Amino acid sequence: MLKIFQRLWQxxxxxxxxYRANLLMYLLYWLVSPIIYLxxxxxxxNAKGNVSGFTANDFVTYYMTLLIVDQITSNIVxxxxxxxxxxxxxxxxLIRPIHPMLTNALVNNIAFKALxxxxxxxxxxxxFFLFKPDFSHVALSGILIALPAMILGFFIxxxxxxxxxxxxxxxxxxxxIHEFYFALILLFSGQFVPLTLMPKLVQDIAQxxxxxxxxYYPIQVILGKLSTAQIIQGYVMxxxxxxxxxxxxxxxxxxxxKRFSAVGA
Amino acid sequence: xxxxxLLSAFFKVNVQMSLAYRADTIVNILLNIMWLGxxxxxxxxxxxxxxxxxxxxxxxxxxxxxxFRLVQMLMVALIWPNTEKFNQSIRDGSMDYTILQPxxxxxxxxxxxxxxxxxxxxxxxxxxxxxxxNMSGEIVTPLHTLTFILLxxxxxxxxxxxxxxxIALTFWFTKFDNNVTILQALLDAGRYxxxxxxxxxxxxxxxxxxxxxxxxxxxxxxxxxxxxxxITIFFAVAVFSFLIATRVWKxxxxxYSGASS
Numbered sequence: 001m002l003k004i005f006q007r008l009w010q011x012x013x014x015x016x017x018x019y020r021a022n023l024l025m026y027l028l029y030w031l032v033s034p035i036i037y038l039x040x041x042x043x044x045x046n047a048k049g050n051v052s053g054f055t056a057n058d059f060v061t062y063y064m065t066l067l068i069v070d071q072i073t074s075n076i077v078x079x080x081x082x083x084x085x086x087x088x089x090x091x092x093x094l095i096r097p098i099h100p101m102l103t104n105a106l107v108n109n110i111a112f113k114a115l116x117x118x119x120x121x122x123x124x125x126x127x128f129f130l131f132k133p134d135f136s137h138v139a140l141s142g143i144l145i146a147l148p149a150m151i152l153g154f155f156i157x158x159x160x161x162x163x164x165x166x167x168x169x170x171x172x173x174x175x176x177i178h179e180f181y182f183a184l185i186l187l188f189s190g191q192f193v194p195l196t197l198m199p200k201l202v203q204d205i206a207q208x209x210x211x212x213x214x215x216y217y218p219i220q221v222i223l224g225k226l227s228t229a230q231i232i233q234g235y236v237m238x239x240x241x242x243x244x245x246x247x248x249x250x251x252x253x254x255x256x257x258k259r260f261s262a263v264g265a
Numbered sequence: 266x267x268x269x270x271l272l273s274a275f276f277k278v279n280v281q282m283s284l285a286y287r288a289d290t291i292v293n294i295l296l297n298i299m300w301l302g303x304x305x306x307x308x309x310x311x312x313x314x315x316x317x318x319x320x321x322x323x324x325x326x327x328x329x330x331x332x333f334r335l336v337q338m339l340m341v342a343l344i345w346p347n348t349e350k351f352n353q354s355i356r357d358g359s360m361d362y363t364i365l366q367p368x369x370x371x372x373x374x375x376x377x378x379x380x381x382x383x384x385x386x387x388x389x390x391x392x393x394x395x396x397x398x399n400m401s402g403e404i405v406t407p408l409h410t411l412t413f414i415l416l417x418x419x420x421x422x423x424x425x426x427x428x429x430x431x432i433a434l435t436f437w438f439t440k441f442d443n444n445v446t447i448l449q450a451l452l453d454a455g456r457y458x459x460x461x462x463x464x465x466x467x468x469x470x471x472x473x474x475x476x477x478x479x480x481x482x483x484x485x486x487x488x489x490x491x492x493x494x495x496i497t498i499f500f501a502v503a504v505f506s507f508l509i510a511t512r513v514w515k516x517x518x519x520x521y522s523g524a525s526s
Binding site: 021022025026028029031032033035036039040043044047048051052130131173176179180183186187192193197198199 | 289292293296299300303306307310311313314315317318319442443446447449450451453454456457461462463465466
């Protein structure tokens with residue numbers, strides 16, 4: 001099995017490397033929103049001194065951390081897999097003795113991430129120079145505790161996206177559903193603004209949803225804003241959601257593949 | 266007249282094409298309303314924490330959202346579908362047929378595909394702009410409204426020209442599929458007044474990829490922030506960039522030699 005993963009990695013890495021110009025464009029595209037939010041919130045914090053206790057530096061460190069956390073926990077499975085169901089090219093992968101979504105597509109996503117993170121680092125350094133964040137309160141222990149949380153977050157997000165992508169077995173196209181899912185992430189993950197600044201109702205709901213585990217929770221851990229009890233609570237939530245996501249994905253995938261009849265067959 | 270006839274023909278064909286995917290159209294409109302809800306909620310969150318953003322009030326940001334939606338409509342209704350078709354036609358050589366037609370090739374390439382349902386954004390934009398003006402309670406003179414409309418049009422022309430230049434580059438670099446991604450990437454910066462951005466970002470959205478010229482600037486005219494000199498400069502920029510775009514398009518077209526040769 002390890003050998004299979006090794007081979008898949010070589011293939012997918014080579015494939016992603018071939019599209020490195022595309023990748024840079026994607027990176028640029030994805031970078032703009034957080035930077036705009038950063039600019040908007042720091043300008044408010046500068047004008048008023050602070051926003052509900054958040055200083056301008058708090059916002060800068062939040063979004064600068066978000067850039068890295070989001071790059072680690074997000075995935076592109078809808079773009080790399082959705083069309084395979086739509087145009088039937090999935091048939092070729094289904095006859096292989098390995099799970100297409102949990103091996104090939106997963107490794108493809110990780111190769112993509114590895115490359116985008118390599119591209120992000122120099123950009124991040126430039127932004128660091130431009131915004132001059134003060135990270136002095138970040139401890140190494142926070143980063144170490146956040147690492148497993150981010151990996152958990154990635155798998156939860158990956159399985160949920162994979163579930164939605166697999167809905168294409170019924171609807172052929174799942175881009176619209178994914179757009180709705182994307183809006184949920186924007187609302188409940190802390191991508192737009194630290195969750196504590198969202199309306200109370202949104203915060204209450206967000207607590208029980210998996211989306212904050214992808215962005216808000218790891219950022220708070222890295223920035224050292226959580227107590228030990230809160231950190232443990234986050235890990236428990238992540239564990240629960242991982243189990244739910246695995247069950248959900250398995251169920252949708254198994255029933256979906258049964259419905260799959262390749263285009264042209 | 267000829268051009269108008271062509272335009273209405275294109276429109277008819279595209280209505281028919283979209284009628285083949287009715288369910289898709291309805292879902293898209295619902296998603297569009299959802300995003301509007303999100304945009305208003307995010308403005309609400311911002312203004313729960315402050316009374317002005319870069320010197321602008323909530324009403325003015327609602328108007329800005331309206332103008333932003335107009336630019337976004339241009340992007341989704343025209344730029345994306347036509348670019349996709351254009352890139353394809355350069356790769357497989359079907360550009361031949363476009364050039365053979367007895368009409369301006371630049372016009373044919375940029376208007377043959379229209380995502381028709383997006384036109385409803387126009388109504389939405391007008392509503393947002395009017396509501397925003399009312400909310401901010403400013404007395405808007407007819408003159409301000411007129412310069413606003415003219416500057417919105419000239420800003421659109423600037424973006425249209427930039428688009429022409431970007432896709433014309435494909436004549437030089439055949440594999441340039443990402444030609445409009447950069448435009449789309451910076452489009453989001455149009456949601457907020459350029460005055461809140463740090464200087465380097467303001468320079469980019471004003472001069473390099475001039476999203477702000479089509480969003481922030483018309484709104485400034487509506488607020489009466491611009492003097493006659495500045496307004497004239499923006500008009501001149503629009504005319505000038507259109508002329509350059511036409512030039513670039515023509516010299517790019519000369520390089521085109523079909524796909525097989």
